[in-house]
Amino acid sequence: MAAHAHTVKRYRGLMDWLTTVDHKKIGILYLIAGGLFFLVGGLEAVLIRIQLIKPMNDFVGADTFNQLITMHGTTMIFLAAMPMLFALMNAVIPLQIGARDVAFPFLNSLGFWTFFAGGVLLNISWFAGDIPDAGWTSYVPLAGPMYAGGHGVDYYLMGLQIAGIGTLLGGINFMATIINMRAPGMSFMRMPMFTWTIFITSALIVFAFPVLTVGLVALTFDRLFQANFFETGNGGNAVLWEHIFWVFGHPEVYILILPAFGVISEVVSTFSRKRLFGYSSMVFATVLIAFLGFMVWAHHMFTTGLGPVANGLFSIATMLIAVPTGVKIFNWLFTLWGGSISFTSASLFAIGFIPTFVMGGVTGVMLAVAPADFQYHDTYFVVAHFHYVIVGGLIFGIFSGLHYWWPKMFGRVLNEKLGKATFWTFFIGFHMTFFIQHFLGLIGMPRRVWTYLPGQGFDTMNAVSTVGAFLMGIGTIIFVVNVIVSAANKKPVADDPWEDGRSLEWSIPSPPPEYNFKQLPLVRSYDAWWNEKQKGNTEMPPAEPVGPIHMPSPSILPLIMSIGLFAAALGFMYDHLIIAIAGLVVTFGSMFCRSVFDDHGFHIEPEEQEKGVHA
């Protein structure tokens, strides 16, 4: 057939990774890049804690401390947590919905490379010696040209702008994938819970990230082109930045936590060997949390002075979120109830998540009480709260998901002993670090201050907190060791290594061939694979005959486009207009090439499928 005649160059080795459009490989790239940034952010956290181990410490200076807290927050949120979520999304979602790839494989690759370019740009500020130091929230006027001269905040603005493009593309891609690419029979209410949460998270990304884009553009204009958005002397408005940042920032925390909810739902259900309790209420709760997440942003601004009516409304709206979240907590508990639970590393992280996240939720409701917030505001109580929901919620969820899906991603099971050691050191270290910070906050220790005087009752608690941070670091190192040990172990892994897999990803080989499904599966129920196993079937019923499978071609363009943006950003920052224009020409030229030269892709014939073309 003429259509099959296209020969596409297929790369090996490094070029394969630079040009891949395969969602499974992009997932691994996200994991490696996100993991590296997680280590960088973790190192920054440890340095912060060493500085705070005793009063009047001079381990790092005040300036370095400000840079550390800024880079720690920004790195962890945008460059570690979100990419690791994208790693799980990429690795799992197409498999869970029974698809051969995402809706836009090329954009998927572009999303990864723009995120990576943005992350690298942000972090080369350490080498340029101009480091962002206005906090991860970059409040003006502190982050404005008056008080933040130099290029530190410019790195923050440009880095996040470029990384944000990648995130937005990812959100659009996964929404379109989940709407259009589901296998025959997979209705919305048969989708696995993780797929549901990623669907809703993607919607939040699509509707929240453009707000950040505008905020970053406005502040960039103020800093680079002397515009006056936030320059109060020229009619600008500093509170406008707070609004823009938090209209984005609050949905962002749900972008982070909803996927963790999805992972926990999958893991709890699998390792209790029970259907997820209250599936439809789970779906409804997810949608409701996302909806309410857009109307609570001003609870970050209770002390800004918006007045009692605004504070009252935002206070009540915030408390409302506790209701759907409570629905979820109870659904997990009822799923566990009466289940035959196996305590694997993945399930330990999921079970550890539940009480930890509840504690973060309870302090969340405490903070939602506007008058009380005037006491908590800008103290370690807030620091403790958001680390309970982000580390105790999201990072536990990611660790749980990584242990759970590792065999599917890499074809190797992580060592259980090391996995449990990771859990216990990280879990105990986490609570040691942050539980005590609630009390530090309540007795008045302010956040974002580089040191403190002795004799205020802060000394012992800070020392304990620092020891806990080291324990978390050890837990992370044990995980890295586990990854290396498991990579050395060549034992092949079964399709369904936990034997209790419920969704479609467990019905295909580990790791899956590059086309995922030889024949698209026919989905006949929720928990499709589990139900087929109950009927005695050993594979999913096919929805199509065996035939040639069409695949998209690999492409180097996404990498080139990202390098163009990277160069353009540096050009704008350092007033080298020629470099800036050259960078943009490279990026738009690549877009031109992508539009003009059609990608015909290639076909994998049935004979080749028999040989097993592995990813």
Add this chain to the structure above:
Amino acid sequence: MSAHDHHLDGHLPHEPEKATLEGRNKILGFWLFLGAETVLFGTLFAAFIALRHQTLDGPTPDHLFELPMVFAATMILLVSSLASVFAVQALHQHKVKAMIVWLIITILLGLSFLGLEIYEFNTYVSEGHKLTTSAFSSSFYTLVGFHGAHVAFGVLWIGLLIAQIFKKGLTVVTAPKIYVSAIYWHFIDVVWVFIFTVVYLMGKVG
């Protein structure tokens, strides 16, 4: 997408833009992208509304804006949107020549809009209304400039698509591109209607 989609060449279906899964993905993805664009412009509007009275010593909107010219620009853009509707109709009837003519009319009108906008900005700058003048001017140029940049991008994009139609003809690969460029163009038009109302009309009445 499976192999037999390629056989559609030759006899195009009624809606060639939706004939393949790739085409349907592209259209859905583009609608989602426009959702994001709506939020982007929504935020720019919010910033403008918050800052529009902060004119300081610079010219006020009342002095600055000349409604007849802005009205002409509005009409030009509305008509260009109508032309792109006709282009998509021609696409559905597989009248390639008519489609190209309507697309050319679309971008010519887009270019005249841009010409007027450049003239307008030039006049404002000469009257002392620059990006750095006041918070009003910063938010004005950012909002209206973002829109103008979208028009410029649309003109280049549709121009490129016309060239592709000449080279590749109307196929199930090129049809979705034309279709999404048309919804993009309508979106830009809708944004302008809001700019006309919020920036110019409200600027005139204070």
